[in-house]
Amino acid sequence: MYTKKEYLRHFSLFIITFLCTTLAGGEWLFGRSILSNDMPLTWEYFFRSMAFSIPFIGILLVHELGHLFTSIKHNVKASLPYFIPFWFGFIAPSIGTLGAVIKMKSLVNSRRKFFDIGVAGPLAGFVIAFAVLTYGFTHLPDADFIYEIHPEYLDPDYAPDQESVLDIQLGQNLLFYGMEKMLANPDKMPNMKEVIHYPYLFAGYLALFFTALNLLPIGQLDGGHIIFGLFPKHHKQISHAFYIAFIFFAGLGLVNPMMDFTYLLIALPLYVGFIYICFQKSVFKPQTKLAIAISIVTVQFALLNFFPDIKGYEGWLLYAFLLGRVLGLKHPPVQDGTRLNAGRKVLAWMAIIIFIICFTPKPFMIS
Numbered sequence: 555m556y557t558k559k560e561y562l563r564h565f566s567l568f569i570i571t572f573l574c575t576t577l578a579g580g581e582w583l584f585g586r587s588i589l590s591n592d593m594p595l596t597w598e599y600f601f602r603s604m605a606f607s608i609p610f611i612g613i614l615l616v617h618e619l620g621h622l623f624t625s626i627k628h629n630v631k632a633s634l635p636y637f638i639p640f641w642f643g644f645i646a647p648s649i650g651t652l653g654a655v656i657k658m659k660s661l662v663n664s665r666r667k668f669f670d671i672g673v674a675g676p677l678a679g680f681v682i683a684f685a686v687l688t689y690g691f692t693h694l695p696d697a698d699f700i701y702e703i704h705p706e707y708l709d710p711d712y713a714p715d716q717e718s719v720l721d722i723q724l725g726q727n728l729l730f731y732g733m734e735k736m737l738a739n740p741d742k743m744p745n746m747k748e749v750i751h752y753p754y755l756f757a758g759y760l761a762l763f764f765t766a767l768n769l770l771p772i773g774q775l776d777g778g779h780i781i782f783g784l785f786p787k788h789h790k791q792i793s794h795a796f797y798i799a800f801i802f803f804a805g806l807g808l809v810n811p812m813m814d815f816t817y818l819l820i821a822l823p824l825y826v827g828f829i830y831i832c833f834q835k836s837v838f839k840p841q842t843k844l845a846i847a848i849s850i851v852t853v854q855f856a857l858l859n860f861f862p863d864i865k866g867y868e869g870w871l872l873y874a875f876l877l878g879r880v881l882g883l884k885h886p887p888v889q890d891g892t893r894l895n896a897g898r899k900v901l902a903w904m905a906i907i908i909f910i911i912c913f914t915p916k917p918f919m920i921s
Contacts, residue, residue: 556634560633560634561634564634564635564637567636567637567638568611568635570637571611571638571639571650571654572607572611572637573639574640574641574650575606575607575610575611575641575650575651576603576604576606576650577603577641577650578641578648578649579603579604579605579606579607579753580595580599580600580602580603581595582606582649582750582751583602583603583605583606583703583750583751583752583753584599584602584603584703584751586599587643588643589643605753605754606753606754606756606757607650607757609686609753609754609761610756610757610760610761611651612682613679613682613683613686613757613761614653614654614761614764615635615654616678616679616681617654617675617676617678617679617764617765618635618654618655618656618675619635620674620675620676620679621671621672621675622634622656623674624670624671624674625656625658625671628662628664628667628670628671630658630667630671631658631659631660632656632657632658632659632660633656633657633659634656635654635655635656636654636655636656636657637651637653637654638651638652638654638655639651640652647722647920649760653764662886662888663888663889663890664888664889664890664892665782665783665888665891665892665893665894666783666890666892666894666898667890668779668782668783668885669779669780669782669783669894669898669902670898671779672776672777672778672783673776673779673901673905675776676765676768676769676776676777676905677904677908679761679764679765680761680765680908680912683758684758686754686757686758686761687729687730687733687758687759687762688733688737689754690753690754690757690758691733691734691737691738691743692738693754694739694742694743694744694752695742695752696742697741699751700744700751721747721920721921722747722918722920723746723918723919723920724746724747724749724750724759724917724918724919725914725915725916725917725918725919726746726914727762727766727911727912727913727914728912729911729912730759730762732911762912762914763912763914763917765908765909765912766909766912766913766914769905769906769908769909769913770796770800770909771792771793771796771906771909772793772796772877772883773797773882773883773884773885774881774882774884774885774886775877775881776905777905777909778793778885779885780902780905780906781793782885783898783902784894784899784902786891790883790884793883793884793885794836794837794838794883797878797883798846800870800874800877801871801874801878802853802854802866803866803867803870803915804866804867804868804869804873804874805825805829805850805854805866805868806857806858806864806865806866807854807858807864807865808825808866809822809825809854810855810858811855811858811859812862825851826844826847826848826851827847828871828875829846829847829850829851830843830844830847831875831878831879832874832875832877832879833847833878834878834879835878835879835880835881835884836882836883836884837884867915867916867917869916869917869918
């Protein structure tokens with residue numbers, strides 16, 4: 555089915571991505587890097603970092619294999635998983651990968667096939683992520699484990715230099731919060747700033763993050779396929795409405811009425827233009843796209859006048875741009891529109907619930 559060249563290419567990307575996530579794991583877990591002379595990533599810490607990379611890459615692999623095996627079952631040609639390595643060392647925080655994808659090589663002409671292929675990945679990956687988190691929460695090291703990573707905490711006079719220390723705090727989602735309360739020993743549970751040093755918790759958290767991204771009910775994401783399976787006649791409205799809400803939250807507070815007026819004169823049209831570009835692959839006419847962009851900014855300004863402290867999450871803007879400008883918000887039509895049976899509908903609503911409990915409004919807060 556696949557050539558030796560394809561196996562070699564995909565396996566090579568997998569190995570490179572695994573190495574990159576292991577290097578990133580060394581930085582997140584232990585503050586050690588192959589680029590550092592003061593805190594080098596020795597072989598000991600490299601192998602210890604695999605406690606992060608193995609479950610993390612494993613979850614991504616299971617997710618993509620869920621798509622692949624379901625595609626094979628439905629006689630839909632698909633590529634092997636493409637793993638995307640992405641590591642910057644200490645130049646900027648990275649997790650070693652941008653995820654993984656498979657590419658459809660033949661036409662999917664059935665509503666049920668689209669649904670099955672779309673839902674299989676998130677459900678398969680979620681099961682493994684849930685297991686990893688369960689292990690992580692029930693096998694927390696003793697509370698003084700954090701002193702191995704941060705021995706400076708033992709100094710009673712220690713005070714972080716706010717100008718030089720990169721402070722990264724993970725956000726909360728319903729599942730992570732609920733599992734913490736039900737499974738974790740509160741005396742051993744780290745705060746959300748220190749979870750990055752706990753390999754199974756961090757790997758599971760990132761897996762939930764990627765699962766939620768894929769389950770957004772937009773365009774041809776997995777969540778888009780699921781919504782198309784449930785509500786094919788309303789996919790366009792749901793996809794566009796959710797995208798508008800998504801980009802509204804992402805940019806909330808980025809340009810606000812409290813800014814210097816001169817700066818505002820420059821930033822405001824650029825911001826409106828950016829939102830307009832984000833709707834490039836929508837169903838709207840150019841005039842409507844501009845009206846939506848202006849409306850989003852106007853409502854944001856109105857809210858900020860009354861609630862100046864509210865703020866969205868700017869990190870979503872890049873993803874919003876990719877969705878609206880590159881991937882698109884529409885779903886391709888199908889020849890076979892046979893309705894989902896009862897079992898598939900149950901899986902669809904399970905996937906929607908998984909999205910709700912896994913989505914983190916502000917996943918990485920950096921100061």
